[in-house]
Amino acid sequence: MAGSATGRAQTGSQTLARGLHALMAVVESGRGMTVQDLARELDVHRSIAYRILQTLADFGLVAHGSDGAYHPGARLATLAGAYLPTLREAALPILRETADELGCTVALFVAEGREAVAIELVEPTTATHHIAFRSGMRTPLDRGAAGYALMSAGGPAADEPAQVTLARERGYATSLGEVLVGAYAVAAPVPHTHPRACVNIITHREDQAAVAEAQVVKAAQRIGQALRPVPPELPAG
Known part of the structure; x- marks a missing residue:
């Protein structure tokens, strides 16, 4: 039986x-x-x-x-919309703004097991030449800026890559050619999220990646702030 x-x-x-x-x-x-x-x-x-x-x-x-x-x-659109709707709703306008400011593709990644998964991405309307990839793209957590940023949002581990330790110290991660050949990536963890999330940009231009670091961190922080509950107003008197 x-x-x-x-x-x-x-x-x-x-x-x-x-x-x-x-x-x-x-x-x-x-x-x-x-x-x-x-x-x-x-x-x-x-x-x-x-x-x-x-x-x-x-x-x-x-x-x-x-x-x-x-x-x-x-x-499938209904199913996709059901996945982390609060995070995606908070992130999307900020991703759009950042993509247009930087002129490159901006994505929101989350950690799933030992992988980083792109759940939202926005291509710039201000640039005709940029790297494009699809939602659902998966990369190993221990390879590439998105994975490093997601790992840095957790506690230190004895065997973590040096890039993760560095990302935790400075608030963002970078990589070159680790996921796409010749592509620069910059990613920053979004605070106050579960699962862990990060904002990631990817470009073939070194100068673009260099100036993106502060804006990627700012975008991640803005998404985190948007996710924080608004405290109730105290009654007057």
Whole structure:
């Protein structure tokens, strides 16, 4: 009996994992995926890939396009909006302002396990040439400015990278080419957040990165202030 239960659990887990793998494949493809594309991706028969995509479509997570491919569905916007809405709402106008001031892409990262994950990003409206990347980008916590900044928001650890210790001392982290070849990054931790969050800019211009340090710290501090509860007014008299 126990063996049968274990078998069902394994089957259920495999089915869920396969469905989530399919969803992520569609989202990350950038151009959508056909049934044949997904069958190759999952190494399954076309009929299985079709059933998975149809199930996802039934829930609004993917949509079948006129080009024959499946694309991200509108319901994903609802799911995305449910993730840390207070933090993202407080951060977005400040990220927009900072991106336009600096002329480069600005992102909000949070710590998730051993990774830094971009949950919001804003491209500048004041510059035509800038580095662009997508929300959901993941980088190791022990590599790159965003990871260093997030680690610096925690307590010191004996085995932490030297860049983390330095970031804790000066209030921001920097890196060069650790995530994107030839790209400079500057990141500062946002106070008063859980999970830990940071503001990160990335650029190919050294001069842009150099002047960004103070503004990235300022942006992170402003987001932290926006998150702090406003104390109630005391009654007069």
